[in-house]
Amino acid sequence: MKILVALDGKFYSRGIVKEVARLSESTLADVVFLGVQDSETEVSQSQQMVLHECQQDLYSYFRPDELPYADFSLEKWQKIASGDWKVSATGMKEFTLRIRSGSVAKAVVDVAGEMECDLVVLGCDLKHGCDWDGDMNVPLRIAEDAPCSVLVIKQSGNTREIVSILDQSEVHQEAIEMVNQLVTLHSADLTIVGVQEKNEDKKDQMEQRMVELLKYYNDRAVSAWAKVINSAMVTDYVTESSQNAIIALWMGGKQSLLKRLFSHSMVDKLLNTSKSSVFILR
Amino acid sequence: MTIEQTSILILDDEPIVSKRLKPSLEKKGYEVETFTRSSEALQRVTERQFNIVITDLKMEGMDGMQFLTEVKELNPDTEVIVMTGFATMATAKESYNKGVFDFLAKPFKLGEIFEVIAKAEKKIKRLER
Known part of the structure; x- marks a missing residue:
């Protein structure tokens, strides 16, 4: 690395x-x-x-x-x-x-x-x-x-939780590995949050991805929690969670849902309002 | 053993890792075998000696630390490169104590692992002379 x-x-x-x-x-x-x-x-x-x-x-x-x-x-x-x-x-x-x-x-x-x-x-x-x-x-x-x-x-020292907000575009192995290193460094709890749109097809995809990720962590004896939230709630959820946890935002490629939801001004808002560190994953 | 084509065994339970590494290494002239299960990889190293073994640490079943210990016991000349997505100072230390050649935290670029493999290959060739 x-x-x-x-x-x-x-x-x-x-x-x-x-x-x-x-x-x-x-x-x-x-x-x-x-x-x-x-x-x-x-x-x-x-x-x-x-x-x-x-x-x-x-x-x-x-x-x-x-x-x-x-x-x-x-x-x-x-x-x-x-x-x-x-x-x-x-x-x-x-x-x-x-x-x-x-x-x-x-x-x-x-x-x-x-x-x-x-x-x-x-x-x-x-x-x-x-x-x-x-x-x-x-x-x-x-x-x-x-x-x-x-x-x-933004804040050095031990963070007890990392909240990883999942994109609906392809999840890159490199980004998973980067989150893993941060979780290991802080001995932190990991919460994986899937963002769900109204589209039913994508709902299935998201659920499948969450199951795969939970299996991935379970196989490696890493405890991880999963949560699915509606896309309309994502900005409030991120703003609230960022008061205590490191937020890892998955900003993938052109298909990135988070890129659409977190317009330029929202990343700016997160950087400015979060009390803890912010992790942008690619 | 005289090296003609450097042989590399890759063990990672994430198929995507081997999928990414194998073609690039073969293109560079290495002979590459990949495994996603440590039991199968261990079976293979008992059948033949590899010049270089690249292994993940945290896997389902036998973990990479146990695997590399077995590899070094079977073939002390094999150079082992560890890669891990869950790096700690303790695992790095333990790996070096067990005689690994290098320790790479994931993610890494292909260029980084090529460089480490080239260094390991150089060491193997130097020891052969």
Whole structure:
């Protein structure tokens, strides 16, 4: 698994490093820390320092003999393209620091695609809902446009429940696996929620999918609860559940029912009103 | 044993995993056998030696940890790669203690497992010389 972590020097970014460390410890993931700056010509020393400090924070979470990443010197920063710098080290797993110029959301989405990341993680400032350095659009744009799953951490620490809202389009194995890792990390209860439309054919499909998923978890000795709700209730249900549980929203392909129900403004609303972290699954 | 075509056994009770991996690996020139039941996979490793075994950990019946222990006991030269959707530090540690070559948390991109297989293959060839 490869995790891309978007970071700036603000408290909400520093606050997620421990959570990322826990995730990378359990999954032995390759990790990329990405900073974004304005200048295309020269790499920002302060940006380098922020990433380096966050990297040190993450490394310090591990016992020295269990650290899967190699150490590296900041002198090895390399310009790999205009407005694009990186330094990396390969131990048992790879750790990369990268700085890209441009807008934050575009840089995160682009690098996640180029580096074939499986998960993007970022924090956000809760003062006005969920913003990044005063810009409410950054977490939303990343959640909407990233080519992989996105975890927006609003509250670090242990969450006891993960509510996974199922799409009616194809359920990707990768998305199931991503939920599984989060459930394992938090030792959390899993509630799978199917969203039902009036269409009777799709009702059967949804019920069948729920049964298959429950069997999947039962076979793996993972306790999971299932629930089916009407599509008209989905926004209220999600808003209410998100006060305590991590919400995992399945935003599938073009056929995605959730994509239709959760228009741009609803994902925005979820990011802004949820007290706990939000997980957008792809 | 001299390697001509590297042989790989894949065990995952999710058929979609083998379905995704098998054709891509065969295209790269590997000889691949896939199993969804650990008992059948175990039977196969008693019949012949594989260069590389890729196994899931959490499965119905015999779990992957027990399977990889048996594989290493039968053929210590076989390199085992573990993949799991329920990764914990404890399972990673236990896997390494049992001599696995690498540990991959799901989901992963095909490129990631290709890279790990190539490294395992390199190690096998180095030990052969």
